[in-house]
Amino acid sequence: MTHHPQRHAPQLRIPATYLRGGTSKGVFFRLDDLPAAAQVPGTARDALLMRVIGSPDPYAKHTDGMGGATSSTSKCVIISKSTQPGHDVDYLYGQIAIDTAFVDWSGNCGNLSTAVGPFAIANGFIDKARLPENGTFPVRVWQANIGKTIVCHVPIANGEVQETGDFELDGVTFPAAEIVLEFIDPADEGEGEGGGSMFPTGNLVDDLEVPGVGTLKATMINAGIPTVFVNAADIGYTGTELQDAINGNPDELAMFEAIRAHGAVLMGLIKHVSEAPKRQHTPKVAFVAPPADYTASSGKRIAAGEIDLLVRALSMGKLHHAMMGTAAVAIGTAAAIPGTLVSDAAGGGARTAVRFGHPSGTLRVGAEAAQVDGQWVVRKAVMSRSARVLMEGAVRVPADTLPG
Incomplete structure (x- = not known):
């Protein structure tokens, strides 16, 4: 040779x-x-x-x-x-x-x-x-x-x-x-329905029809990253799940992908669910629940009293081990706006910061929302990380x- x-x-x-x-x-x-x-x-x-x-x-x-x-x-x-x-x-x-x-x-x-x-x-x-x-x-x-x-x-x-x-x-x-991060004007101001507001459908909560799953209450927000939030209880979860509970189950992952794809269409990110595989990074899909005790992936106990709500999110088709920073911006923003599923899970009302439980522990994110001409706006979201x-x-x- x-x-x-x-x-x-x-x-x-x-x-x-x-x-x-x-x-x-x-x-x-x-x-x-x-x-x-x-x-x-x-x-x-x-x-x-x-x-x-x-x-x-x-x-x-x-x-x-x-x-x-x-x-x-x-x-x-x-x-x-x-x-x-x-x-x-x-x-x-x-x-x-x-x-x-x-x-x-x-x-x-x-x-x-x-x-x-x-x-x-x-x-x-x-x-x-x-x-x-x-x-x-x-x-x-x-x-x-x-x-x-x-x-x-x-x-x-x-x-x-x-x-x-x-x-x-x-x-x-x-x-x-x-390192303190400030995400300035994190909501999307693009064109589209809802006048480019952070809620592309114009609603704080929508009925999201997902064939094979049912009609779910959903908050679809574009802040930090486009995200579809649903209630954990509506899809058979508690919000305390760790990666192993979901990532080894193709049927569950397919359900989340279906929710994500149909949410993406309603948000105007894609025209048809068939386009979802070519847009894996956005939107994210997450599920929320009121506070509960759980054990984080490290073995650390998280008490319900330490957190305002539970959130689990999927990234690139799998349950994330902690929380995407952009999704944390979406969580903080949605929590600041009374009437969203995220705010409801945290007990409702207006707030300027929220601490949520994720699979690896807890994270605090601040966001201040205000209504301007009937539209919700958020000027910045703030969180601490390290590098x-x-x-x-x-x-x-x-x-x-x-x-x-």
Whole structure:
């Protein structure tokens, strides 16, 4: 057998940083470091990022890539100098499907948003003269997928990003420095029914008809990320479930996907349920219940008295191990608006913050809502997360990954 050297070119070497942000982790790139073909959206970029992560992987293990074979760990981020006035960086996020050849660019990752601030500072996107010697620095991030501003308040010690600290985040094993995230005007102001309000149907609660499941009460909100909320009791759950109760059951997962797909149509995100497989990242589907005692995945006991409500959410077709940051924005926003299913589960009434129980523990998110000309508006949602550089250097991908 003849050996053809040109068929076996050296791997491409691409500068990258592997970061944890909140309860997610992903591979971060500076736009300028990507091969030219991948510096613009399209098939070359998608092919590159899939190969970095190790997708599509029929074994669903990501053994030959940087992914972690879960929706929380199958993510890539591209950071560039901001194109928007008054912002420091543009942040573009790709959710990489695990067993199919697909990159979903339709939404944001709220957890990885936490890591964008530290990455921007460490990679020279912020003029050193602007940084305090000690204190916090507000990195103004333009979230390019959804056209929103996120302010990432990064702690600074001795002129550098402070990563270590004693802030504990349920779903993350070790403590780190606290980073406060502000999601500015998190509701969608796009076109469509409801005048571009955060409730695309114009209603706080709708009757959602799902063939084979029934007609469910649903709150469909577009804040942080489009989310369909249903009551746990209406679909046979308590709201205290952990991943194992749902993720091994194809029938249950199919039910959630049906709810998600029919909700997506009512929200105007897709025209027909058949389009749902090509839009996996959005909307999310979640179920809510009043507070109850439960044991978190770590074994920690969560008492009903510690929380305002229970929420479980699915991401990329599986029950999430904690809570997506963007869905937490949706939860906080919906909880602030009396009459939504989320507000009802928390006991009703107006509130400016909510602490909810998720499979890994609890999370507090603040949001203030007001009615303007009969429409609900939320100016910002706030939550605390943490982030840490796990590894930096370069990723390698075979040279034939890129077409041409």
